[in-house]
Amino acid sequence: MRRTWMVLTAVAVVLMLAQTASAGSAPASVSITATVDTFAEWAVASPAIVAGDWTGHVGAVNQTRTASLALTLYANVAATLTPTSTGTGILTNGAETLSTSYKITGNVTEPDIAYEPAGTGSGEFFATGNTYTVTYAAGGGSYTINLLVQAVSPNNRAPDAGDYTCNVTLTASW
Amino acid sequence: MRHDIARIAVVVAGLICAAGGLALGGANWSGQPYTLAVPDHITGAGQAPIGSLEMTLDHDTPCTITVSVAKAGDEVLTSAGDTLVTRYKLTGAALLNGDEVWVDSSKFLTGNYSVQGADPKIKIWVEAAAGSGRATNAGTYSASVILTASW
Numbered sequence A: 001m002r003r004t005w006m007v008l009t010a011v012a013v014v015l016m017l018a019q020t021a022s023a024g025s026a027p028a029s030v031s032i033t034a035t036v037d038t039f040a041e042w043a044v045a046s047p048a049i050v051a052g053d054w055t056g057h058v059g060a061v062n063q064t065r066t067a068s069l070a071l072t073l074y075a076n077v078a079a080t081l082t083p084t085s086t087g088t089g090i091l092t093n094g095a096e097t098l099s100t101s102y103k104i105t106g107n108v109t110e111p112d113i114a115y116e117p118a119g120t121g122s123g124e125f126f127a128t129g130n131t132y133t134v135t136y137a138a139g140g141g142s143y144t145i146n147l148l149v150q151a152v153s154p155n156n157r158a159p160d161a162g163d164y165t166c167n168v169t170l171t172a173s174w
Numbered sequence B: 001m002r003h004d005i006a007r008i009a010v011v012v013a014g015l016i017c018a019a020g021g022l023a024l025g026g027a028n029w030s031g032q033p034y035t036l037a038v039p040d041h042i043t044g045a046g047q048a049p050i051g052s053l054e055m056t057l058d059h060d061t062p063c064t065i066t067v068s069v070a071k072a073g074d075e076v077l078t079s080a081g082d083t084l085v086t087r088y089k090l091t092g093a094a095l096l097n098g099d100e101v102w103v104d105s106s107k108f109l110t111g112n113y114s115v116q117g118a119d120p121k122i123k124i125w126v127e128a129a130a131g132s133g134r135a136t137n138a139g140t141y142s143a144s145v146i147l148t149a150s151w
Helices: A002-021 B002-023
Strands: A025-036 A039-044 A064-075 A079-085 A101-107 A142-152 A169-173 B029-030 B034-037 B051-060 B063-068 B085-091 B113-117 B122-128 B141-148
Touching: A002 B113, A025 B029, A025 B051, A039 A169, A079 A101, A079 B029, A079 B034, B029 B141, B034 B051, B034 B122, B051 B063, B051 B141, B063 B085, B085 B141
Parallel strands: A025 B034
Antiparallel strands: A025 B141, A039 A064, A064 A142, A079 A169, A101 A142, B029 B051, B051 B122, B063 B113, B063 B141, B085 B122
16 A cells, blocks of 8 residues: 555656646747948939029129038948039020039038039039049948039120029939 | 556556646747848838748747847847847737737837747748938848747
């Protein structure tokens, strides 16, 4: 009889151990990766300089007016800016024009000091090779590029009244 | 007679143990190591590509899944000091309280998911979002989380 109880006790102990051993845990580690490519993009794809941005309307001969536009370039790589125009880049109203010139300042390594005439000739704003290097710094990510425009009315006649328009494209490449 | 009783007791105990073993089984992640690579690269500010990974939790008992990290911050996609906004979801037919919406990485670490159904497929989702006000540094961003099944 004693042996029977010993066996039963042993069985009970085994059962208790089985119950104890039933709890457990199993970990799984998940490694995750995501990739950011090098890129540069304008915060605003199609910004505009409108009439109200100018220092004033042209109201006389040989009068100079200016306007500026602060552009934001998001870049995680050294980028180069190249100005172009789908037209001439000269402020135009029908057959009338205003003498137009540009400057680029801001976060570029060599900002313009003087206005450069719209045109593709040597020393002009749209000349081949007239590019601007963004002052890239790792971790920066955001750069301000200022486009300044100057319009001058003729000095020997009054230009036609009206709105004068043109366009400039600044292409960031890397 | 006493020997017979002892033998019967042992057999009964064995059966109970066997039954108990089934009822009190366990869980195991199969197919490790798990790696999740977000397939689409970030090529502009504010982009938030998504990736997912289906894992297999073999289990024959209800269990819970908790989330942890080996060291603080591991849950956030990081590359050389720059980070992506990282959000998670855990889904699966067997989960009683799977995520229906994205969970912030810090909150994800407090997750406690109840596994009740038999389906072994558990899917982890991750959203990697670049900041909208600047270009995040280029590179490969890494994170890691630990999913522990307990029963």
